[in-house]
Amino acid sequence: xxxxxxxxxxxxxxxxxxxxxxxxxxxxxxxxxxxxxxxxxxxxxxxxxxxxxxxxxxxxxxxxxxxxxxxxxxxxxxxxxxxxxxxxxxxxxxxxxxxxxxxxxxxxxxxxxxxxxxxxxxxxxxxxxxxxxxxxxxxxxxxxxxxxxxxxxxxxxxxxxxxxxxxxxxxxxxxxxxxxxxxxxxxxxxxxxxxxxxxxxxxxxxxxxxxxxxxxxxxxxxxxxxxxxxxxxxxxxxxxxxxxxxxxxxxxxxxxxxxxxxxxxxxxxxxxxxxxxxxxxxxxxxxxxxxxxxxxxxxxxxxxxxxxxxxxxxxxxx
Amino acid sequence: xxxxxxxxxxxxxxxxxxxxxxxxxxxxxxxxxxxxxxxxxxxxxxxxxxxxxxxxxxxxxxxxxxxxxxxxxxxxxxxxxxxxxxxxxxxxxxxxxxxxxxxxxxxxxxxxxxxxxxxxxxxxxxxxxxxxxxxxxxxxxxxxxxxxxxxxxxxxxxxxxxxxxxxxxxxxxxxxxxxxxxxxxxxxxxxxxxxxxxxxxxxxxxxxxxxxxxxxxxxxxxxxxxxxxxxxxxxxxxxxxxxxxxxxxxxxxxxxxxxxxxxxxxxxxxxxxxxxxxxxxxxxxxxxxxxxxxxxxxxxxxxxxxxxxxxxxxxxxx
Numbered sequence: 001x002x003x004x005x006x007x008x009x010x011x012x013x014x015x016x017x018x019x020x021x022x023x024x025x026x027x028x029x030x031x032x033x034x035x036x037x038x039x040x041x042x043x044x045x046x047x048x049x050x051x052x053x054x055x056x057x058x059x060x061x062x063x064x065x066x067x068x069x070x071x072x073x074x075x076x077x078x079x080x081x082x083x084x085x086x087x088x089x090x091x092x093x094x095x096x097x098x099x100x101x102x103x104x105x106x107x108x109x110x111x112x113x114x115x116x117x118x119x120x121x122x123x124x125x126x127x128x129x130x131x132x133x134x135x136x137x138x139x140x141x142x143x144x145x146x147x148x149x150x151x152x153x154x155x156x157x158x159x160x161x162x163x164x165x166x167x168x169x170x171x172x173x174x175x176x177x178x179x180x181x182x183x184x185x186x187x188x189x190x191x192x193x194x195x196x197x198x199x200x201x202x203x204x205x206x207x208x209x210x211x212x213x214x215x216x217x218x219x220x221x222x223x224x225x226x227x228x229x230x231x232x233x234x235x236x237x238x239x240x241x242x243x244x245x246x247x248x249x250x251x252x253x254x255x256x257x258x259x260x261x262x263x264x265x266x267x268x269x270x271x272x273x274x275x276x277x278x279x280x281x282x283x284x285x286x287x288x289x290x291x292x293x294x295x296x297x298x299x300x301x302x303x304x305x306x307x308x309x310x311x312x313x314x315x316x317x318x
Numbered sequence: 319x320x321x322x323x324x325x326x327x328x329x330x331x332x333x334x335x336x337x338x339x340x341x342x343x344x345x346x347x348x349x350x351x352x353x354x355x356x357x358x359x360x361x362x363x364x365x366x367x368x369x370x371x372x373x374x375x376x377x378x379x380x381x382x383x384x385x386x387x388x389x390x391x392x393x394x395x396x397x398x399x400x401x402x403x404x405x406x407x408x409x410x411x412x413x414x415x416x417x418x419x420x421x422x423x424x425x426x427x428x429x430x431x432x433x434x435x436x437x438x439x440x441x442x443x444x445x446x447x448x449x450x451x452x453x454x455x456x457x458x459x460x461x462x463x464x465x466x467x468x469x470x471x472x473x474x475x476x477x478x479x480x481x482x483x484x485x486x487x488x489x490x491x492x493x494x495x496x497x498x499x500x501x502x503x504x505x506x507x508x509x510x511x512x513x514x515x516x517x518x519x520x521x522x523x524x525x526x527x528x529x530x531x532x533x534x535x536x537x538x539x540x541x542x543x544x545x546x547x548x549x550x551x552x553x554x555x556x557x558x559x560x561x562x563x564x565x566x567x568x569x570x571x572x573x574x575x576x577x578x579x580x581x582x583x584x585x586x587x588x589x590x591x592x593x594x595x596x597x598x599x600x601x602x603x604x605x606x607x608x609x610x611x612x613x614x615x616x617x618x619x620x621x622x623x624x625x626x627x628x629x630x631x632x633x634x635x636x
Contacts, residue, residue, distance in 0.1 A: 170607065180609050
């Protein structure tokens with residue numbers, strides 16, 4: 001059986017055909033052009049799905065279903081997109097709209113929907129860092145801090161719609177203001193945005209720090225990678241920034257381990273590219289914070305990169 | 319079908335017979351005398367089970383199974399108690415030992431095991447505050463802060479043994495020292511012990527506070543109830559203590575709601591007896607902290623009291 005996955009992003013739509021293990025056989029990409037009408041975006045998706053169905057002569061007996069990762073709050077059972085952050089969609093009955101494809105192909109198709117971060121978690125479980133496991137918690141360290149929970153091979157997204165807001169756990173009561181309006185969220189300390197915020201401040205206060213030269217003497221050029229690079233070159237300011245960053249990240253990771261006792265916790269997103277430079281000191285700090293100080297959970301880096309969401313979407317119909 | 323539940327506590331052993339809805343038909347209590355040999359404690363349990371089996375003429379066709387709530391870390395699948403905090407048990411093969419009962423009664427019996435806090439969560443779901451729901455998070459506000467998670471009618475206890483350590487999420491980075499060795503755990507702020515700690519300090523610093531007169535001018539008499547009673551009598555110091563307590567509790571509750579999006583979150587333990595005096599201000603504070611500021615999770619007080627663990631243990635075989 002084959003599976004089609006749809007990764008609807010703010011910039012691109014990717015539609016891919018895959019096998020039962022999440023190996024991508026073929027995929028197509030088109031720009032989302034998110035300021036279009038929602039119907040136009042989904043007409044493109046329908047067209048891309050139809051191209052794959054025709055190309056591979058898929059039928060009811062060879063196509064298990066089509067799964068979609070939605071960047072926002074989706075009511076998976078009803079097939080309704082409540083709202084999206086990046087694409088202006090609201091109360092859109094996507095399940096009903098996608099029936100067009102069934103008419104076009106003259107076949108019944110089973111559709112599945114999930115939040116895109118949840119899809120990425122499922123993708124990593126089935127074909128990435130979590131392969132061979134049944135339970136996984138993923139934490140995405142990017143512009144924000146997102147996450148997903150897989151319990152017994154299935155996405156756990158709680159009783160009501162929306163993904164698990166793992167980045168919005170308070171770790172510092174009355175701490176830094178978060179984008180969500182609360183104070184002291186993990187996201188306000190462990191996102192790339194938070195690291196860059198602190199690095200800009202430190203660079204301005206310390207003109208001789210390597211941060212400035214690596215950023216071509218313009219703090220607006222500072223990226224998370226520049227901070228880690230400056231640390232690798234033994235810059236003291238950057239070393240403190242990274243130490244501080246990993247300390248706060250370890251609080252969020254330890255909380256999730258205390259709560260879920262997962263077999264594996266996966267880090268994804270831009271900052272996770274630091275690999276063992278991130279996980280080795282992180283594990284040391286997590287051990288001191290978890291109950292019993294005995295780390296049984298594996299902490300690993302995601303392996304699928306941008307494909308995780310597409311693969312997870314496809315695997316929704318597995 | 320009938321179910322037998324065993325609630326093994328540090329003080330008492332309670333063994334009860336119940337129906338499929340968790341209604342207790344008959345129960346027996348004996349002192350645990352926890353300094354005995356583990357085998358002697360379980361000989362008592364076997365004896366109590368046999369009394370119920372004989373009294374109600376239970377057979378393989380009328381007894382669904384025997385479930386046990388263990389105060390400590392239990393490997394439910396293997397039937398091994400790894401260790402207990404309150405009763406000196408270590409690596410005890412309880413499944414093997416309980417086979418004695420099968421010989422005594424000349425019948426096959428299915429045994430089930432779980433952490434006692436997890437049993438209490440299951441009990442509240444099936445017969446208490448969570449009745450009619452499928453998912454529940456419980457937070458026990460007692461000497462410590464414990465908890466349990468029920469997902470789709472089943473205890474979720476993670477990949478490796480031990481209950482969910484919901485009280486050991488860090489909510490104040492580098493905050494108050496917790497009994498677990500970490501700093502800033504929810505338990506260090508939202509347990510009765512934490513409230514009493516803060517109240518003693520405040521009472522000593524404020525001799526005119528009602529806290530002192532209610533405690534008969536001995537701060538060692540201060541209980542959580544005295545703090546709430548003094549607040550009810552408009553004592554300013556006690557009002558601040560309760561306000562502060564609920565503020566920190568709201569951080570932990572909001573974190574769990576952001577992570578689990580549960581249908582219902584239940585509060586149990588001594589402090590939960592304050593009822594709506596606790597939940598009404600708590601909900602107001604939780605709303606300001608959860609993602610989207612839209613509280614869809616019900617926050618309720620547990621209804622089963624001390625029976626929750628026994629009922630949940632019995633319901634393990636449901």
